[in-house]
Amino acid sequence: MPVTFKPEVVKEFEGIASRYPQRRAALLPALWLAQREFGFVSLDAMKAVADLVGCSPAQVLETANFYTMYQKEKPGKYHLQVCQTIACLLNGSEEIKKTIQDKLGVKNGETTKDGQFSYQAVECLASCHTGPCMRVNDEYHEGLTPESTAKLIDELKKK
Amino acid sequence: MAEFEPQLTKRFGVKDGHKLKGFLETGGYASLKNLFAKKPPEVIEEVKASGLKGRGGAGFPAGMKWSFVPQNTGKPIYLAVNADEGEPGTFTDRYMMFHDPHLLLEGIICACYAINSHTAYIYVRGEFFEQIERLNAAIEEAKKANYLGKNIQGSGFDLEIYVHRGAGAYICGEETGLLESLEGKPGKPRIKPPFPAVVGLFGCPTIINNVKTLCSVPWIIANGAAAYMAIGTKESTGTHVFGLSGHVNQTGFWEMPFGLPMMDFINNYGKGVKGGKLKAVIPGGSSCPVLTAEECQDLTLSYESMRDHKTMFGTGCAIIMNEHVDMVKVLKNLTHFYSHESCGQCTPCREGTAWEDRIMKKILDGEATTKELELMLEIADNMEGKTICVLSAALAMPVRSFLKKFRGDFEKYCKAASVAVPEAVS
Numbered sequence: 163m164p165v166t167f168k169p170e171v172v173k174e175f176e177g178i179a180s181r182y183p184q185r186r187a188a189l190l191p192a193l194w195l196a197q198r199e200f201g202f203v204s205l206d207a208m209k210a211v212a213d214l215v216g217c218s219p220a221q222v223l224e225t226a227n228f229y230t231m232y233q234k235e236k237p238g239k240y241h242l243q244v245c246q247t248i249a250c251l252l253n254g255s256e257e258i259k260k261t262i263q264d265k266l267g268v269k270n271g272e273t274t275k276d277g278q279f280s281y282q283a284v285e286c287l288a289s290c291h292t293g294p295c296m297r298v299n300d301e302y303h304e305g306l307t308p309e310s311t312a313k314l315i316d317e318l319k320k321k
Numbered sequence: 322m323a324e325f326e327p328q329l330t331k332r333f334g335v336k337d338g339h340k341l342k343g344f345l346e347t348g349g350y351a352s353l354k355n356l357f358a359k360k361p362p363e364v365i366e367e368v369k370a371s372g373l374k375g376r377g378g379a380g381f382p383a384g385m386k387w388s389f390v391p392q393n394t395g396k397p398i399y400l401a402v403n404a405d406e407g408e409p410g411t412f413t414d415r416y417m418m419f420h421d422p423h424l425l426l427e428g429i430i431c432a433c434y435a436i437n438s439h440t441a442y443i444y445v446r447g448e449f450f451e452q453i454e455r456l457n458a459a460i461e462e463a464k465k466a467n468y469l470g471k472n473i474q475g476s477g478f479d480l481e482i483y484v485h486r487g488a489g490a491y492i493c494g495e496e497t498g499l500l501e502s503l504e505g506k507p508g509k510p511r512i513k514p515p516f517p518a519v520v521g522l523f524g525c526p527t528i529i530n531n532v533k534t535l536c537s538v539p540w541i542i543a544n545g546a547a548a549y550m551a552i553g554t555k556e557s558t559g560t561h562v563f564g565l566s567g568h569v570n571q572t573g574f575w576e577m578p579f580g581l582p583m584m585d586f587i588n589n590y591g592k593g594v595k596g597g598k599l600k601a602v603i604p605g606g607s608s609c610p611v612l613t614a615e616e617c618q619d620l621t622l623s624y625e626s627m628r629d630h631k632t633m634f635g636t637g638c639a640i641i642m643n644e645h646v647d648m649v650k651v652l653k654n655l656t657h658f659y660s661h662e663s664c665g666q667c668t669p670c671r672e673g674t675a676w677e678d679r680i681m682k683k684i685l686d687g688e689a690t691t692k693e694l695e696l697m698l699e700i701a702d703n704m705e706g707k708t709i710c711v712l713s714a715a716l717a718m719p720v721r722s723f724l725k726k727f728r729g730d731f732e733k734y735c736k737a738a739s740v741a742v743p744e745a746v747s
Contacts, residue, residue, distance in 0.1 A: 181483045183397075183523050189505030190488055215505070228507035228664075229488035231447040247409045248607055248654050249566040249640055285491065285658055286409040287448055290566035290638065291573050300450040 165206050167214060171199055175214055189215050189225055193232050202233040230284070238273045238280035240318050243297040246283045249290035254307075258294045259283060261308040265315055278319065325552060328540040328560050329533065330576040333420045339455055341462040344423040350468055352539035356431050357476040364435035368538060370546035372558035377403055377494075377531030378606060378635050380624050383538075387528060389518035390436045396525040400433050400441040401503060403531045405487050405494040407446055408606035409658060411636040413562040413574045414532040418445070418452040421536070422459035428535030429482055430473065431542050436528055439479050444499050447488045456484050491662035495710045496529040498664065509664045510710035533562060553579035557623035557634075564638030568595045568646070574638075583620040587641060597643040601727070605635020607655055608715035610722035632722075648727040649734055652719065653681040659716035670713035673704035677720060684734045691735045694724055 167175070175195055179188040192215050196207040203211075203226050205219075211226075212219040226232045233241075242262060246255050263269060266279050273280040289295040292304035296311075303314060332338030332347055344350070356364060369384030390398055402425070406414040418425060429441050445453050460482055463469040471479050485503055487493050493502045497511035500522050521527025537559055541549045550558050557579035564574040569591030583602065587594060599614040610632040612620065620626055627634040642651065660674035680697055683689040701717040708714075724731060 181481075184504065186505040187503060187523075190486065190502065193488065194486060217505075221506075225505065225507055229447075229490050231487075231489035246654075247658055248603075248651060249410055251651070251654050252567045252640070252642065252646065284489075285661060286407055286411075288406045288412045288415050288446070290410050290412045290640070291564060293566065297448060 163206060165200055165204070165210050167195070167199065167210055171195055172214065179215075185216050186221075189217065189222065190229075193222070193226055193229075197232060202236045204234070236273070236277075239278050240280075240298050242279060242281045243284045243287070244281070245285070245287040245289065245293060245295050247286035249286075250293035250295060253293045255294040257308050258296065258306050258311050261311045262315070265312055279315070325560060325578050327576050329417065329424070329536050329562055330420075332424070333416065339420055339422055339459070341423060341459070341466060341468075344421070348543075349423050350427055352427060352431060352542040353468075353474055353476075356434055356542050357474070357478065361435050361437055364431065364542065367546050368435065368541060371541045371549040372546075372556070373534065373537055373541060373549070374557070374624060375531055376533035376537070376561065376636070378408060378608070378633075380634055383530065383534050386518065386530075387432065387436050389516065390526045390528060391519060392437060394526060397440065397523075398436055398438040399522040399525055399527040400429060400436065400438045401496075401499060401522055401527055401529045402429060402441060402443040402535060403494060403496065403499055403529055404443055404445040404449070404452075405499060406449075406532070407491045407494050408608065408636050408638075409655075410566055410603060410606045410640040411564065411638040412566070413564050413636075413638060415449060415452060416574065417532050417536055417562070418449065419455055422452075422455045423463065424536050424539065425456070425532060426459055426463055426469070426482060428538045430468070430480060431538045432528065432530060432535055433480050434478055436526075438528070439481065441480065441482045442485045442503055442522075443482065444485050444487060444493070444503060446493075447486055453484055453486055460484070490664075491658075492664045492710070492712060495712065498710065499529060500527065507664070509666050510712075512709050554621070554623045554625065556625040561622075561637050563590075563622055564636075565591045565641060566638065567641040568597075568643040569593065569641045570595050577622075579621075579623045581622045583617045583622060583639070586622060586639070587617075591641065594641060594643050597645050599641070600644045600646055601642040601648065603640040603642075603719075604632055605637055605639065607640070607658065608711075608718060609633040609635045610718045611726060612722075613726050648723055648730040649681070649685060652723045653678070653685055655719050656681045656716065659712065663712060667708035667710075667713065669704045669707045673700050673713060674716050676700055677716060684731060687734055687736070689735050691732060694728070694731055694735065698724060 178191045192211045196203050196211050200207045208222040209219050212222045268281045270283045294306045295304040337343035365384050365387045373383045374380040490508050492498045493508035495510045498508035502508035517527045553559050560578050562574050562576045566572050571592040602612045602617050624634045656678035660678040663670045663674045665671045680693050701720045705714040705717040
């Protein structure tokens with residue numbers, strides 16, 4: 163289903179684009195706007211981004227696919243991104259991953275049926291001294307234990 | 322340890338230190354008076370003389386890098402700030418930007434004045450949402466108070482700073498990958514030469530500096546190169562924010578002059594190894610060759626000592642591992658990371674990192690023989706020095722050092738080396 167940006171978002175984008183001598187440079191910011199406005203970056207959203215930035219849909223697709231933080235499918239209301247890289251691994255990230263998978267019944271990359279939670283194992287979140295850690299949407303949760311992770315999920319469920 | 326004046330972290334814990342008022346009250350933007358009293362080439366000479374090395378990992382002398390910018394091309398000159406902190410084990414730029422965003426802006430002003438740039442982009446990794454908000458707020462405040470914009474503090478110097486949000490790709494921390502990403506493309510590193518100082522962002526001369534490199538500059542401009550040289554060691558001047566993660570009782574980060582013995586760092590700052598004896602240290606981010614406990618005994622936190630121990634200073638954030646760590650699982654974690662983060666444009670990296678990862682899985686599954694260990698080393702040799710950027714080498718180095726220094730861990734998983742295959746009967 164085709165999507166379009168609201169006039170105020172187009173205006174916001176033009177302000178961003180004016181920071182760069184080449185319009186294409188505003189592609190990453192445009193994809194962020196699309197994700198904010200539409201919840202994720204669908205193929206239709208990519209077409210709207212292409213129109214906005216003035217490049218081809220293929221260029222948008224190529225770029226969007228290169229970056230892991232652009233969601234190509236609708237994520238859950240709470241998107242759990244668990245760090246699985248070395249320092250978190252040393253301090254127990256495997257148990258955090260297992261807790262989430264068992265508690266929510268989802269595997270890496272899946273979303274719960276009710277659309278509340280999606281789960282993704284991600285690479286280093288630059289919080290190595292407070293590992294294991296994860297991001298819930300844009301918020302960091304650090305020093306996790308299986309118990310605190312389960313508690314956090316229960317609290318989010320109640321929200 | 323010796324007394325020193327914190328340069329990078331002095332506003333951590335200061336109430337509202339991240340806001341302009343708090344920043345000014347604690348000596349913020351004080352370097353600008355000295356800065357604008359000098360001519361740009363004199364600023365470059367001062368930073369050269371200070372011995373300041375790039376803090377992003379490569380340790381290239383900052384002043385020398387600035388001197389590579391040609392001033393006669395007629396094109397604009399750009400500064401790109403590398404705030405794409407993503408090297409596993411590294412986590413301190415995140416706090417620099419959170420607690421003291423104006424210090425970074427002050428460093429950017431110094432650098433841009435020195436290289437004659439009027440536009441800077443701060444490339445911040447996508448996950449650092451709070452840092453981006455704080456940087457944007459700081460830029461707004463600085464503009465209103467004429468620390469940015471036209472004719473900064475009456476100096477005649479103009480500068481605009483913009484924040485550019487990344488979107489989750491380790492390779493964008495490589496400086497030319499970062500430039501590609503800033504231009505709105507996949508972050509695939511560029512062939513060098515030409516180097517970015519000559520042909521960089523939008524085809525124009527560009528300097529790429531790490532957050533802490535720039536944050537170190539205002540103190541140098543305010544206090545002089547000689548004062549900076551007096552801190553730290555001969556080849557590693559000044560202070561740095563050193564980090565500890567993994568198996569220590571107290572993880573965290575501390576600013577201090579270069580030169581502290583690694584074991585003092587682990588025992589005094591990290592309160593000792595957690596859960597057993599020390600087994601291994603990755604000294605400066607996951608790309609650095611791993612060190613054994615024995616090698617750490619006479620190691621100091623400095624570029625030269627790391628080099629003498631055939632590893633790298635990297636980002637100055639060490640990952641500590643205790644005696645119960647299975648080095649096979651750790652290396653598997655790294656082969657997975659690098660194969661996931663390879664941008665895929667160079668065959669030795671794309672295929673090499675994935676192949677190493679497949680062999681590691683085979684080893685962990687108990688399906689490998691010691692011949693596979695030799696194969697891993699052979700692949701590593703074909704990954705290094707044969708690609709556009711150093712991501713490939715950043716896995717080859719750990720593979721070699723893990724297999725050399727902890728071979729026993731790997732052999733435990735391996736089946737007895739092959740039973741001779743009967744020759745085909747013709």
